[in-house]
Amino acid sequence: MNDLSKRILLVAACALVDPDGRVLLAKRPEGKALAGLWEFPGGKVEVGETPENTLVRELQEELAIDTKVACLAPLTFASHTYEDFHLLMPLYVCRRFWGTPQAQEGQELKWVRPRDMRNYPMPPADAPLIPFLIDLL
């Protein structure tokens, strides 16, 4: 199968930033694809959603925090071919949210400085995103 015959999966991801310039990573639970890897919170963009809507929903579902579309700033994106699909993943930055992130799905959470992210194994699509966060923060 060549790349062009794969479906494009649109996933919205968020770099939540704390006042110290650290970014929240979540460990993908056992049993899921890419289990054990550290990822940015987010998820698939559902029919009828904008990527920003998706993030407001996912941040509430996964972390029980509230934010607003206006608090999500686009930073960059990932474009990566996996075996079953091609991932297109816009990455947003969010510094303004309400509540303290608490894992709602048993995921381990960690606030990590971008320069330390190389110590946290991430999905292959995510590696090219790290330099953008290092530059920003």
Ligand SMILES: Nc1nc2c([nH]c(=O)n2[C@H]2C[C@H](O)[C@@H](COP(=O)(O)OP(=O)(O)OP(=O)(O)O)O2)c(=O)[nH]1
């Ligand atoms: N949320 C998120 N997903 C990522 C990242 N990097 C990366 O390759 N992905 C991939 C993993 C999944 O294939 C897809 C996200 O899908 P998802 O989190 O909504 O769905 P999932 O695989 O957990 O499965 P499910 O909800 O359908 O059970 O994007 C990342 O940094 N954050």
